[in-house]
Amino acid sequence: MKINVKGFEVPALGLGTYSLRGSRAVEIVTAALDMGYRHIDTARMYGNEREVGQAVHHSTVDRSDVFITTKIWPDDLAYSNVLSCADDSLRNLNTDYVDLLLVHWPSKSIPLSETLPAFEQVRKAGKARLIGVSNFNTAMMAEAVEQHGVDIACNQVEYHPLMSQRRVLDRVRDYGMMLTAYKPIAEGQVLQEPILNRIGDQHGKTAAQVSLRWLIQQQAVAAIPKTGNVDRCRENLEIFDFSLTTEEMDEISTLQARNLRLLDVSLGPVWDQP
Ligand SMILES: NC(=O)c1ccc[n+]([C@@H]2O[C@H](COP(=O)([O-])OP(=O)(O)OC[C@H]3O[C@@H](n4cnc5c(N)ncnc54)[C@H](OP(=O)(O)O)[C@@H]3O)[C@@H](O)[C@H]2O)c1
Numbered sequence: 001m002k003i004n005v006k007g008f009e010v011p012a013l014g015l016g017t018y019s020l021r022g023s024r025a026v027e028i029v030t031a032a033l034d035m036g037y038r039h040i041d042t043a044r045m046y047g048n049e050r051e052v053g054q055a056v057h058h059s060t061v062d063r064s065d066v067f068i069t070t071k072i073w074p075d076d077l078a079y080s081n082v083l084s085c086a087d088d089s090l091r092n093l094n095t096d097y098v099d100l101l102l103v104h105w106p107s108k109s110i111p112l113s114e115t116l117p118a119f120e121q122v123r124k125a126g127k128a129r130l131i132g133v134s135n136f137n138t139a140m141m142a143e144a145v146e147q148h149g150v151d152i153a154c155n156q157v158e159y160h161p162l163m164s165q166r167r168v169l170d171r172v173r174d175y176g177m178m179l180t181a182y183k184p185i186a187e188g189q190v191l192q193e194p195i196l197n198r199i200g201d202q203h204g205k206t207a208a209q210v211s212l213r214w215l216i217q218q219q220a221v222a223a224i225p226k227t228g229n230v231d232r233c234r235e236n237l238e239i240f241d242f243s244l245t246t247e248e249m250d251e252i253s254t255l256q257a258r259n260l261r262l263l264d265v266s267l268g269p270v271w272d273q274p
Pocket of ligand 1: 017019041134156181185187225227232263
């Protein structure tokens with residue numbers, strides 16, 4: 001299943017890699033590519049771009065068939081730093097381009113009017129196919145698109161059945177973008193939910209698989225679960241042989257009233273209210 005965004009096809013399910021380091025990162029990314037993942041999410045801050053690059057480089061899968069996202073940390077969002085960080089990421093990843101380059105978190109001190117032209121420059125140079133943002137609220141998305149006229153393709157935010165992203169999702173769709181859901185199984189908290197387990201039992205699936213399916217069945221939503229375990233990596237990929245009915249989608253959506261935001265750090269903006 002793919003999402004068409006700004007003329008590019010993005011696999012709806014990717015592998016998150018936060019906290020995967022060293023040989024473990026190489027092994028799990030290699031295993032993921034072998035079993036069919038074609039979308040890998042990394043970031044400069046994760047300290048594993050080299051390992052991701054090594055796994056992709058040595059894989060039998062063509063580089064052109066893998067969608068790689070990386071992200072630039074807020075301290076590095078000044079114009080010249082964006083350009084040098086992007087080049088450094090390409091060296092780490094052992095590739096000529098990334099598929100998607102994101103602003104990892106909005107900066108509190110460097111204005112978007114400085115950062116976004118540098119991202120555009122990276123894209124125009126062919127070093128990033130698409131550019132986007134992460135952890136932006138709708139006002140920041142509007143600033144990027146409407147005030148600065150920048151064609152951002154993605155907002156990567158926390159999203160799972162235990163919280164709503166209705167406002168960001170509406171805006172993403174208005175702008176022809178995609179929403180990539182991080183923490184898509186709420187760090188495992190979805191496993192305790194009776195509704196998800198009951199619906200899973202009806203389909204022969206786990207609560208984690210139901211959560212991932214609920215996400216990617218929504219228009220313009222991708223999900224990037226992280227695991228360091230090969231069996232769970234396969235489990236998370238096995239969500240394309242069933243679908244949720246409208247009634248099941250709606251019942252799962254009732255859990256959003258829980259309003260559980262796991263990553264609420266001072267780096268973040270004032271989040272949109274549900
Ligand atoms: N842009 C941002 O600011 C941002 C912030 C946070 C995360 N992210 C990205 O999003 C990715 C995913 O988020 P996340 O890692 O925080 O949370 P997550 O994917 O919701 O949860 C990961 C946790 O769930 C476990 N798990 C994975 N699959 C499972 C399954 N099928 N059944 C039971 N447990 C399972 C993993 O343990 P095991 O490893 O032991 O399986 C791990 O402890 C990150 O790796 C990163 O790439 C981006």
